[in-house]
Amino acid sequence: MDQIQPPKNPTPTVTLRPCRPSDLDALVAWAWDPRILQFLRRGPLANSDEARHYLTTHILPHPYCRAICVDDRPVGMIKVNPGPAHEPFKASVGYSLAYDYWGRGIATVVLKMVVGDVFKSWAHLVRLEAIADVENPASQRVLEKAGFKREGVLRKFVMLKGEYRDMVMFSYLASDDPIIYDN
Incomplete structure (x- = not known):
């Protein structure tokens, strides 16, 4: 008689929380991966001291930076950057996730969580935008699956690694259909 085996990949619990100083080791573990860095504006952090400095000066004081946690373990982060003072009605979102967690739908779930939270918390917000490298179709799919609308290609828009x-510009408007989050 065959034994019933537990599923090999049980559905993980995905949560968001404010980043903490104790996230340093997790940040170091995935933030230097060249597969992640290829699409980020910042380069690799040279050592743990530089990573600690980046965490304390850029991540912890950020107005909306959350650790992406899978089963309570930080495996990435997502930031929402408020627009400039002359455009307070818009903000931009960016995210990064440890390579071992790519392709599991985690980024889509997280984006849906953040969109709902940001439009609820920031009543003045009309537009949330995101850009994805034209050579990063996976990130483009994440944005589309999370309800963002593709607006077009911005040519020579970002200086990345020289x-x-x-x-590709994407947006989600406060007037768009509400996101239904079902994790």
């Missing part, structure tokens, strides 16, 4: 890069 090269001008084309980016």
